[in-house]
Structure formats: C-alpha cells, structure tokens
Amino acid sequence: MRLDQFIATSSPLSRKEARRAIHAGKAEVNGDIWKDTGKHVPAGARVLLEGEALTPKGERYLMLNKPSGVVSATRDSEHPTALDLLPGELARDLHIAGRLDADTTGLLLLTTDGQWSHRVTSPKVNCPKTYRASLSSALSESAIEALRTGVTLRNDPVPTKPAQVNILKPDLIELTITEGRYHQVKRMLAAVGSHVETLHRHSIGDIILDPALEPGAYRELTKQEIASIG
Numbered sequence: 001m002r003l004d005q006f007i008a009t010s011s012p013l014s015r016k017e018a019r020r021a022i023h024a025g026k027a028e029v030n031g032d033i034w035k036d037t038g039k040h041v042p043a044g045a046r047v048l049l050e051g052e053a054l055t056p057k058g059e060r061y062l063m064l065n066k067p068s069g070v071v072s073a074t075r076d077s078e079h080p081t082a083l084d085l086l087p088g089e090l091a092r093d094l095h096i097a098g099r100l101d102a103d104t105t106g107l108l109l110l111t112t113d114g115q116w117s118h119r120v121t122s123p124k125v126n127c128p129k130t131y132r133a134s135l136s137s138a139l140s141e142s143a144i145e146a147l148r149t150g151v152t153l154r155n156d157p158v159p160t161k162p163a164q165v166n167i168l169k170p171d172l173i174e175l176t177i178t179e180g181r182y183h184q185v186k187r188m189l190a191a192v193g194s195h196v197e198t199l200h201r202h203s204i205g206d207i208i209l210d211p212a213l214e215p216g217a218y219r220e221l222t223k224q225e226i227a228s229i230g
C-alpha cells in the first residue's frame, strides 16, 4: 500500500493531510523518514507518524488469560487450544506470539500481524517477559545470583542472558527474561537445583495481564499496548 494511503487508513488524517505530514518529514518507515507519498510500504513495516506507531487497518491483537490445560497451538486433536477459547470469527488467522506450556497460566498474546509477533519473540529484540514461579523450596543466595548472571541449561551450551529476579516470598519469585527458549523458566530453575511447581506469565514488555480477565477470558489490546512492542 502507498504510504499516504497507509497513513490515511490507519490515522485520523485525510489523504491530503497525510501527504502534507509526509512532506513535512513526520512519517517514518522502519526507522527512516520517508518523504515520498507514493512509495509502497512493505508488508509488516513499522510505520510511525510524529513518533506514534500506526496499526495497519484490519490487523487484530488480543490478550488472553490462558488457563492451565490449554495448549498454545492453533489446532490439537487431543487438548483444547487457546484458539478454541475465542469465537470463530475472531480466531480466524490469529497466531500466538510467544507460546506457553500447557500447565503455564497467564498472559498469551494473539495477533494476525506477523511482524509484530516477530518483535515479541525475536531474541534480537530482547522483549522482556515476566513470570511468577512458585518453587518447591526457597532459593539460596548463590542460586539467585546465578539466575541474575546467566545459567547453563541442560542440553544447551549457551548460557542464558542475565535475568531479573525478584523474591516475593521464600518460595515465590518473579523472573524476567528476554529470551524464549524451550521450557526456559523451568530449565533455569532446574539448573540452580530448584523445581517450578506453578508458572504464570504476568507481562510481556509493557503489556500486563489485565487483572479483570478471568482464566479463559480475553480482550483486544489497546492502541498503546500494541505500540509499546518494538
């Protein structure tokens, strides 16, 4: 789509106002100022108008409070999936931006926007994800320090990136990581001699699970929440 059309369909500006804004250097595409009103915006590009990210029309962005026992997949022959919790029309073409294990609860993001979900999950972007983990026993000081600096996971020679650890109770911690390796939180805790009993994702970047959402409930993301990723 042309840049002036993109801006006119995803902001309050008319096509004429969009052209004026573009000529004035107020439009940015993937980090560069574009002054050519007719230049084509590539699919999934990040477009800013006066520094504010624009959401391409027609894309959908949702948060879901995932209950335990639901799998983070679009289809599964044996178990209920996250998409089964949504009405059919809303679920169409959605994919999950950052999966959770079946027994993990909490914040799951779903979208039709592949570029946006890439920014959520790409290890290059370092989008922080915060989990609450209840543990079989309290962590030692040395275990906490190891999680903060990076630990070596079983069957993975590359140490984890530094994580933030917040002790809420002796056996309840908040762990913030910027990667998304397979079973990462459980494996990090196992690497320091502990065991995760329950795991709940509280936030992804600045998007915090809405406390009004009961397990299984969902809502659309706000414009600010969508723009906060990236």
Ligand code: URA
Residues within 6 Å of the ligand: 099, 100, 101, 102, 104, 182, 183, 184, 185, 186, 187, 199
């Ligand atoms: N880390 C895990 O071990 N499990 C999850 O579901 C998410 C992160």
